[in-house]
Amino acid sequence: MAFLGYLTLILVIIHFAIPLLYFVCLRRRVEDLWKLEIRNDYEPKIAVIVPTYNEAPRIKERLENIKNQNYPRKKLRVIVVDSASIDKTAEIARNWASKNRSLKVKVIEEGERRGKILALNYAFKHVPENTDVVIFTDADCKWKMDALKNAAKYFSDTSVGAVTCCIYPYEDLGKGLEDTYRYYNNMVRVAESKIWSTPIAHGPFLAFRRILLWKMGRLPTWSKADDSTPASLVVFMGYRAIAAPDVIAYEYVPVSLKGNLVRRIRRAQHLIQHFLRTRKKVREMGLEPRKPFKYIFQMEKFLHIVNPWILLSAAAPLLILVFVYELYFGLLLAGMVGLGVSVSKTLRMWLLTQVVLAYAFLKNLFGETEMWEPIRESRG
Numbered sequence: 187m188a189f190l191g192y193l194t195l196i197l198v199i200i201h202f203a204i205p206l207l208y209f210v211c212l213r214r215r216v217e218d219l220w221k222l223e224i225r226n227d228y229e230p231k232i233a234v235i236v237p238t239y240n241e242a243p244r245i246k247e248r249l250e251n252i253k254n255q256n257y258p259r260k261k262l263r264v265i266v267v268d269s270a271s272i273d274k275t276a277e278i279a280r281n282w283a284s285k286n287r288s289l290k291v292k293v294i295e296e297g298e299r300r301g302k303i304l305a306l307n308y309a310f311k312h313v314p315e316n317t318d319v320v321i322f323t324d325a326d327c328k329w330k331m332d333a334l335k336n337a338a339k340y341f342s343d344t345s346v347g348a349v350t351c352c353i354y355p356y357e358d359l360g361k362g363l364e365d366t367y368r369y370y371n372n373m374v375r376v377a378e379s380k381i382w383s384t385p386i387a388h389g390p391f392l393a394f395r396r397i398l399l400w401k402m403g404r405l406p407t408w409s410k411a412d413d414s415t416p417a418s419l420v421v422f423m424g425y426r427a428i429a430a431p432d433v434i435a436y437e438y439v440p441v442s443l444k445g446n447l448v449r450r451i452r453r454a455q456h457l458i459q460h461f462l463r464t465r466k467k468v469r470e471m472g473l474e475p476r477k478p479f480k481y482i483f484q485m486e487k488f489l490h491i492v493n494p495w496i497l498l499s500a501a502a503p504l505l506i507l508v509f510v511y512e513l514y515f516g517l518l519l520a521g522m523v524g525l526g527v528s529v530s531k532t533l534r535m536w537l538l539t540q541v542v543l544a545y546a547f548l549k550n551l552f553g554e555t556e557m558w559e560p561i562r563e564s565r566g
């Protein structure tokens with residue numbers, strides 16, 4: 187009986203100790219200086235690609251936000267790639283473009299919806315040859331005014347291949363757990379970037395040195411993580427993919443718990459696929475990662491795929507212990523967990539994430555859906 191107790195305890199300790207240690211190590215690195223030669227006045231030619239599928243309520247605001255960036259408009263062009271939306275997204279975008287000629291916007295349309303990645307690759311054909319940096323951005327987000335300018339400067343160092351943002355929940359909508367989740371997430375991403383690179387990137391703002399996308403032969407279709415996977419490929423190609431603290435994007439967070447969960451499960455599914463497939467593909471391409479990134483990648487893979495199951499498997503000996511031997515012990519424990527969860531937002535966020543990751547893993551096992559439905563309410 188004591189054995190079951192120890193087993194539970196050890197599993198729980200392992201589950202928490204590893205990420206905690208990683209976090210403590212990273213925390214000291216957040217304040218490090220970038221080991222990069224950054225020229226603050228660097229202003230490359232940029233093409234921003236906005237993929238849309240039924241984004242009619244959002245698209246104008248999105249374009250407006252890009253137009254209002256403090257970046258020279260003559261060095262900027264926008265490509266909206268719409269995949270047969272049924273709500274006139276393309277028409278609205280075109281109208282907006284004709285009324286706002288100071289920003290060069292091109293709207294292209296696909297005849298049918300084939301998913302975000304194929305749409306981005308299609309749009310890529312329309313990126314002018316003299317473009318230095320290509321940025322992908324979702325329609326349901328907003329950049330801080332200086333995001334573009336701040337991101338651009340990192341590309342003045344030739345070792346930088348990709349730059350992604352830190353994400354914050356959209357002003358009033360973002361409440362509760364999403365805040366906590368993002369706080370840790372951003373911190374870890376930036377710290378990994380300062381060490382070398384982060385294996386996780388974000389759809390709301392993801393910038394690439396154009397030539398690398400071209401070398402890559404477009405975005406890979408074997409992973410649904412259309413943000414993290416190409417960013418990691420850039421690192422395997424020998425460049426850095428960094429999340430910058432001064433490149434900030436706000437994202438609409440679904441208000442209902444259900445909408446939030448659906449989205450988080452989907453993203454977790456994509457990330458798991460990314461961690462499972464990318465290394466293998468990279469090996470097939472004959473590429474090898476540099477040391478620090480290899481370890482960062484391994485650690486994140488462990489945290490996203492294995493670690494949730496360590497916690498869940500602790501439930502087995504615990505349940506036997508409680509139901510077969512000690513009911514009181516079980517009640518006591520349930521009370522303690524309940525207390526912890528109600529007091530600590532971080533613990534709540536952590537546990538929810540573990541369940542989401544485990545569920546997403548199972549869902550991946552039983553086959554994924556090809557196309558995802560946009561979560562309507564998140565469109566505000």
Ligand code: GDD
Nearest residue numbers: 237238239267268269301302305324325389390453456560
């Ligand atoms: N052209 C086109 N075609 N655009 C599409 C399609 C499509 O088939 N499907 C989705 N999009 C567009 C949406 O209109 C939006 O601008 C962007 O792609 C992201 O779609 P969301 O529906 O907002 O995705 P999400 O917020 O749940 O997913 C997030 O995580 C994904 C990775 O797991 C986003 O950041 C995605 O960009 C990211 O790929």
Ligand code: MN
Nearest residue numbers: 324326327564
């Ligand atoms: Mn979205």
